[in-house]
Amino acid sequence: MTEKFPRGRTAIVSTATYGMGEAPGLQSIDLLAHASIAALAKVGLTPADVDGVFTGMPFDLISGLSVPEYFGIHPRITDNNRTGGSAFQTLAIAAALALDAGLCDVALIAYGSNLRTGAGAISPPPPDPFEWAYKARYPISAYALAAARHMHEFGTTREQLAEVAVAARGWANRNPKAVKRGPLTIDDVLGARMVCDPLSVRDCCLVTDGGAAVVMTRADRARDLSARPAYLLAGAAATTHNRIAAMPDLTVTGAADTGPRVWAQSGYGPADMDALQLYDAFTINPILFLEDLGFCPKGEGGRFVSGGRIAPGGELPVNTNGGGLSCVHPGMYGLFALAEAADQLMGTAGAHQIDRAVDLSLAHGNGMLLSSQATVVLGSASTL
Template sequence: MSNISGRYAVAGIKASDVDGFITNQPLNDAHRSYAVRMANMARMHPNYATDLALGGATPIAMVQNAVMAIEAGMANTVMCVHARKRGTPDPSPGNPIRHGDEHWEEPWGHFSAVANHAFAAQRHMYEFGTTSEDLAHVAVATRKHACMNNNATMRKPMTIADHQASRFICEPLRLFDCALESDGGGAVIVTSAERARDFPKKPVAILGMGQHHPHFSLMDAPSLTTLGGKKSSELAYKMAGLNPKDMNFAEIYDCFTITTMITLEDYGFCKKGEGKDFVKNGRIEVGGELPVNTHGGLLSQAHIEGMLHVTEAVRQLRGNEVEPERQVKNAKAGIVSGHGGSLCMHASLILGAL
């Protein structure tokens, strides 16, 4: 609710000005018509409302659904809110949302996100010679950005040696390869270009978007080193009329360091298998060739299932809304990724400055 009231204040609007509402299903207390419930609590009476459950692809899918609702004439101004409570105990009385494959995989010990992504990391290492120390460069760069972010959880600098000294969680992934568990939320408002001109804040354009979901169970995945991001990003680039070289930054879903590396490859920033070299020598830091996760990402800012990746991209493109030391200079376009489930769901979003 605090995110909703905050968006009203920033956008200079009232609840009655919002006629569309999209949110995420709670992880530990699934509801029917949850978006309608939340809209009612916020004193909204939307013409369009829905809640989504695509894991880490949900925040981007919210924006995409908002665009479609506006284009279809079902709404004019849509609020997208995503919140998560995982850092502290959740008092909700309900049951966790189901994965759908519990009976087939969990009895054999395959029941966690880190196990899923450890499979991908092992395969990337087997196919391309990637090492744990290569993954460390992703974690170190992300932490460097978090240290510049006053709203980040982890603000203690990290070295390659620190990463390598952290314990294994599920080999080959170490503690510092894994995202945080966090409480928090974020929100954005999507509206038409015409209406956006009346808002007090500088708007940001939605240039391109895509989704691709190549499998459901990890056991059915056609590949563990090329994921849905390849097709999803191709759709977004085509819609935007842009290519990877046009991106001034990338906010990449980083539940694990291997996810960042694979997505950078899938998004065309380097060839498949070259991610281990692409992430080195400051290339993905602010001031480098492609700043990645300029806010600290899930690894070091907070794990809100990627919603803060979207809000960070908006702030970067508006300019002068983040700490000066982590502002990407002359940012005109950026890409945001969302990744969910057993490496099975993916959504892409390209935003541009106006």
Template sequence: MATERFPSGSASIVGAYESPRRKAPGIHPYQIHSEVIAGALADAGLTLNDVDGFATAASFPSEAGWQLNAVEIAEYVGINPSWVCSTDIGGAAPLSHVGNAVAAIQAGLCNTVVISYASSGRSWPLNASDFNTGQTGPGEFEVPYGVSTISAYALATTRYMHQYGLKPEQLAEIAVQARRYAHMNPQAMYRDLITIDDVLSSPMISTPLHKLDCCVVSDSGGAIVVTSKARAQDTHRGGPCVLGFGEAISHGQMNQMRDMTTTVAEHSGRRAFQTAGLTPDDIRVAQIYDSFTITVALSLEALGFVPKGEVGNFISGGGISPGGRLRINTDGGGLSSNHAGRRGMFAIIEAVRQLRGESPGLQLRSPELCLVNGTGGWLSATATLILGGK
């Protein structure tokens, strides 16, 4: 019943801006917040005075956040919201913020929401431990052994390969295709084309994941503006409607993951499709969180684009290539364009650009729909959006 009450199509994303920064030594994340919020509002033809809702997640050290991080950033930027959201489910948080903003606007709690993200993930000058390193609770069974983000994802990769026969070269193809898209994007951090052999010969970081199976580490930021569909008509350019939304959480530590061969995108994706009245067959372009190549592989199946256990053949058969059945991460994604920490924001921005016809990378011909999927933590949380129409 809850999914039936999501106000599909009632709100639009009317402003979007991605920071061109990829390396920003000496630049505080709050300055990047200020820059991207100003850019998104200018894109929408609005000002700070029009904003009465604000959402962000900034709890990582490189985001300069701590308790009350949303309060600090709003104060720095000069936003005085009547509605605020600081839900933190990792890289999926910006998508969650969109769904929450749509519901808040529908409920009359606010009219125009700015959602922003910024991080100096590459240049942060202070020592910062990996997240999820608390030595109490479930962490006591993993932290003493030195588990890290990449070793956790490598564990899931190993299990999937064992259970379904996914080959390293099929996984490497995801990185190869990401670089093909990035090659067309002048804003991408890495644009030189790579081969499967390049991926497999790059240094092994955590077996079986090589360096080029892992996302880039950049500084950057982005912001979007969400308002009601009625008010969108009075903005500078309008933008796509939020047609579908779903979110789901699973586990904090890998020792609590029920099934390492899938993610809870099974649930968030199903809810997004239900609220939009669509199916995976209706989607031809998607922005899918790509912290690692395995993140993409598991998400494609969990979202219903590929039958269980068949993602390897789908990828090696050109399914995600620029001419394939499902074009993904058309700006080059986190594997090649940028990944400052919570890639979900940039996935949303690229979806908006695709639907507006202004992707800096491969621009498809008049796409009507775009799915966005975010993943947070150690495959711990997901959120899914379906955007389209005006």
């Protein structure tokens, strides 16, 4: 079956983040609201203009109702996705389809979480009988399994995993909003406290508060709202399992499915991308996604990221805000990746805007225990 994504017919026109780090006294929905109002205000809109709400709050199973009620609006369509951190790339796909079909005119994709100062850790479902006897610590044990298997099969080293963390910190040091800044070396990562072999604490994402929002419209209106809209050229999602014991291959994620689909939809390939935002809950993640999305062969991800290739000054900018490892990670990071991809393309990233033209940008989300993957390709007007 040939997918018919509405290529270039919708666009992101604005983004905003709020409360990254610690936001004591604010609830998750407050953080979402602050980010949403800021994103809308940038393009002269208010919550009253929103008729499509796309969200997924961490501890609110009916946030498709809670968010509109909070704003006092009555949207024509809502979507409340529960696939974890990949939810927001999937919601961008749903918003593009809804806008293109005329089901709404202004789509708001929004998230907020007071994970650090408020509600506590997000836990996946209880493990099945094949897992509980081993007293796994989730989610890290699942990612440690993937990392260990990748090391066993392909010779990936802890030093190569550390390259991912060091690159992320390098980008964070350019971003005044990043939660974790300062020097970080490969030796620092290797010498950090081991949490779940082979992953040290520096191989693990932050635990923060934070809210993010993205505003989308149809392409004809986008040009009136933004000087340089980020057009959605492609979007694909895939799920492979829920619990880690059911993952078909610990070294292959659903990105191996979404990658070929977004390249076919967009008409572009890995070599065309100017910047990547890859969900980096743990250092193994970008390595797996670079392989599965086609940026390097399977098993070559560790060598691919070595030598500062994805760091500032390297040939492929990856996680240019500092990612989940050094910028922000309030339970689910996917919307922050999407916002950063759009900001780099729109030229609105501020102090951490990369020093080269960005016409094609990719945002990839990861949900739960490598369970759900979703990929979005954004382009400038010249790519349509």
